[in-house]
Amino acid sequence: MARAKISLIGGGQIGGNLALLAAQKELGDVFIFDIPKAEGMVKGKALDLMQLRPHDGYDSNIYGTSNWEDLRDSDVFIVTAGIPRKPGMNREDLLATNLGIIKDVALNIKKHSPNAFVIIVSNPLDAMVYSFYKVSEFKKNMVVGMAGALDSARFRAFIAMEVDCSVQDVTCMVLGGHGDTMVPITRLGTVGGVPIKSLISPERLEEIVNRTRFAGGEIVKLFGNGSAFYAPAQSAIEMAESYLRDKKRVIPCASFCEGEFGINGYFIGVPSVIGRGGVEKILEFDLQDDERVALKNTLEAVKKTVSETQL
Numbered sequence: 680m681a682r683a684k685i686s687l688i689g690g691g692q693i694g695g696n697l698a699l700l701a702a703q704k705e706l707g708d709v710f711i712f713d714i715p716k717a718e719g720m721v722k723g724k725a726l727d728l729m730q731l732r733p734h735d736g737y738d739s740n741i742y743g744t745s746n747w748e749d750l751r752d753s754d755v756f757i758v759t760a761g762i763p764r765k766p767g768m769n770r771e772d773l774l775a776t777n778l779g780i781i782k783d784v785a786l787n788i789k790k791h792s793p794n795a796f797v798i799i800v801s802n803p804l805d806a807m808v809y810s811f812y813k814v815s816e817f818k819k820n821m822v823v824g825m826a827g828a829l830d831s832a833r834f835r836a837f838i839a840m841e842v843d844c845s846v847q848d849v850t851c852m853v854l855g856g857h858g859d860t861m862v863p864i865t866r867l868g869t870v871g872g873v874p875i876k877s878l879i880s881p882e883r884l885e886e887i888v889n890r891t892r893f894a895g896g897e898i899v900k901l902f903g904n905g906s907a908f909y910a911p912a913q914s915a916i917e918m919a920e921s922y923l924r925d926k927k928r929v930i931p932c933a934s935f936c937e938g939e940f941g942i943n944g945y946f947i948g949v950p951s952v953i954g955r956g957g958v959e960k961i962l963e964f965d966l967q968d969d970e971r972v973a974l975k976n977t978l979e980a981v982k983k984t985v986s987e988t989q990l
């Protein structure tokens with residue numbers, strides 16, 4: 680059986696880590712793509728990763744390129760092309776620059792790999808994934824945005840830090856857009872099956888929810904230049920792995936809704952089953968009134984950013 684071909688569009692901070700994780704998990708051969716000006720950088724990263732192979736013993740090949748032809752017939756694309764945030768910027772401030780980039784990327788992916796599964800990471804996420812979908816005209820199940828996986832991982836990490844327990848036993852999900860209006864569903868969070876609401880006071884839980892909402896910004900401020908990359912990379916790899924290995928993991932991600940949770944015609948963070956069919960289904964459940972209001976609020980924020988893409 681041929682190895683899967685994984686193409687990473689953008690070989691910056693997240694792109695480099697995606698390559699490392701994809702190779703270490705032997706998901707397939709990895710192509711790191713960037714603009715011609717950055718071709719030396721991605722070729723260098725690829726070579727460095729090839730030389731890491733004897734330590735880890737993985738057999739994936741890693742290539743760097745700025746030639747779309749090399750990406751022909753890829754199985755999966757993970758798109759991080761664009762610029763990241765600087766302190767004081769919100770994700771929407773990236774819209775104009777990253778929109779131009781995503782349109783170019785969408786047309787090239789459509790031309791070279793029309794059957795691929797595409798995971799968008801570039802910000803502002805909800806608008807980027809929507810633009811990619813519209814320009815590429817891919818089927819809705821083959822395009823997805825990475826955000827909920829990261830937001831949920833951040834929420835889980837903070838809960839584990841608070842309870843002082845293994846993060847493995849913390850289950851929580853964050854729905855909605857990838858911005859300050861995201862919706863952590865605290866009601867369904869558990870630690871080893873015990874509801875988090877029985878372990879953490881409402882006031883403290885509210886602080887944790889707020890830290891989760893602004894977790895990306897907290898890191899941007901600490902870095903001073905650029906945004907988080909380790910956890911974002913791992914979140915996208917989890918989604919790629921679920922597709923390539925048909926694991927059917929349930930991952931909160933920005934999927935195209937057609938009536939689910941009362942949302943129509945937008946990509947928004949919802950619990951999604953990812954398997955060989957791409958986003959195979961969305962797991963819908965009854966929301967409480969406050970959650971419904973919060974989801975409506977986040978949808979308005981997504982609609983506003985999407986409307987600015989003028990597609």
Ligand code: A3D
Pocket residue numbers: 688689690691692693694712713714717759760761762763764773777780783784800801802803804825826829857905906907908911
């Ligand atoms: P960075 O290290 O700057 O890498 C971006 C790369 O994209 C650079 O190497 C650029 O040269 C490259 N690039 C620019 N234009 C093109 C193009 N047309 N084709 C191919 N490559 C191009 O940024 P990063 O890796 O830290 O972040 C990448 C993106 O992910 C940014 O938009 C971030 O805001 C976003 N991000 C999203 C999340 C989510 O949870 C959704 C989290 C963290 C970062």
